[in-house]
Amino acid sequence: xxxxxxxxxxxLAGCSTGTHARMRRASQxxxxxxxxxxxxPSWILTKAALNALxxxxxxxxxxxxxxxxxxxxxxxRPATVLPVVPTMSFKSFAVLEDTLxxxxxxxxxxxxxxxxxxxxxxxxxxxRDPATFYQRAAQIAHAHGLIFIATPAxxxxxxxxxxxxxxxxxxxxxxxxxxxxxxxxxxxxxxQSLERDxxxxxxxxxxxxxxxxxxxPNVTVLAGLSTNPHGSAITPDMLVAAMLGAAGQxxxxxxxxxxxxxDCPKCNAPxxxxxxxxxxDGRVARLAGVFAPSSDAAAGSHxxxxxxx
Numbered sequence: 001x002x003x004x005x006x007x008x009x010x011x012l013a014g015c016s017t018g019t020h021a022r023m024r025r026a027s028q029x030x031x032x033x034x035x036x037x038x039x040x041p042s043w044i045l046t047k048a049a050l051n052a053l054x055x056x057x058x059x060x061x062x063x064x065x066x067x068x069x070x071x072x073x074x075x076x077r078p079a080t081v082l083p084v085v086p087t088m089s090f091k092s093f094a095v096l097e098d099t100l101x102x103x104x105x106x107x108x109x110x111x112x113x114x115x116x117x118x119x120x121x122x123x124x125x126x127x128r129d130p131a132t133f134y135q136r137a138a139q140i141a142h143a144h145g146l147i148f149i150a151t152p153a154x155x156x157x158x159x160x161x162x163x164x165x166x167x168x169x170x171x172x173x174x175x176x177x178x179x180x181x182x183x184x185x186x187x188x189x190x191x192q193s194l195e196r197d198x199x200x201x202x203x204x205x206x207x208x209x210x211x212x213x214x215x216x217p218n219v220t221v222l223a224g225l226s227t228n229p230h231g232s233a234i235t236p237d238m239l240v241a242a243m244l245g246a247a248g249q250x251x252x253x254x255x256x257x258x259x260x261x262x263d264c265p266k267c268n269a270p271x272x273x274x275x276x277x278x279x280x281d282g283r284v285a286r287l288a289g290v291f292a293p294s295s296d297a298a299a300g301s302h303x304x305x306x307x308x309x
Contacts, residue, residue, distance in 0.1 A: 042251055043255065044255075114141075178208075186221075239274065
């Protein structure tokens with residue numbers, strides 16, 4: 001009997017700890033600003049990318065007034081050079097659900113990303129039914145007081161077998177972006193594979209953003225950029241052209257600075273200097289709705305790691 005009571009006490013203690021952590025997160029979670037350029041711009045950056053960009057004083061000043069979702073690993077701690085929203089990324093709904101159910105998410109994390117793609121890290125059933133799993137992921141994230149960020153990849157169109165001749169058009173035709181965004185707080189349009197062609201990038205972002213906002217008028221819409229996607233080298237001018245093309249459609253970007261690894265086996269060495277040069281370009285320095293006004297940047301250039309409110 002004593003053993004049973006002891007086990008029950010441990011179980012109740014665990015439930016209490018998880019509940020308290022969930023309630024604490026819910027009370028502290030920062031609000032995501034509205035879309036359409038009326039609220040604060042938002043950006044998504046890994047810790048490595050943020051460190052590289054913030055090392056440049058001009059870029060750091062531009063990003064200072066934005067809401068930055070900093071993607072962290074278990075071992076990494078939030079940045080102090082700029083205010084950030086500590087964020088963790090999950091490539092599988094099953095892993096996200098298990099982590100939250102066990103109370104295993106770090107208590108300082110304020111946002112989670114569900115990054116479903118056509119790769120081994122996302123289970124096949126999730127790839128084939130993104131609408132269902134993005135909805136479930138949003139529900140469980142919100143139940144734990146977390147901001148939910150949806151980032152469905154364009155290559156999900158290949159999850160049923162075969163390879164789409166025009167993945168961008170297939171993604172739009174299936175409405176995958178809209179399905180992922182219905183209950184999301186933030187959605188990133190993974191358009192980086194098109195950034196070498198400014199017209200194609202603009203067309204895709206415009207079409208998907210319209211579908212997303214029709215499904216969820218309150219969602220914050222971002223677009224993906226990469227300094228090193230698979231294929232020929234990316235130049236700062238290419239990123240600038242892509243950003244200019246997305247103007248008016250998004251309120252920030254997820255800037256990827258990938259290196260070779262399990263997520264990008266064909267990538268070469270990271271090239272943060274490409275992103276720094278693009279963000280320093282005068283043509284995008286005051287892009288409406290993407291960068292904060294210079295007065296905000298100056299006021300926030302010495303931020304802390306506390307989440308934006």
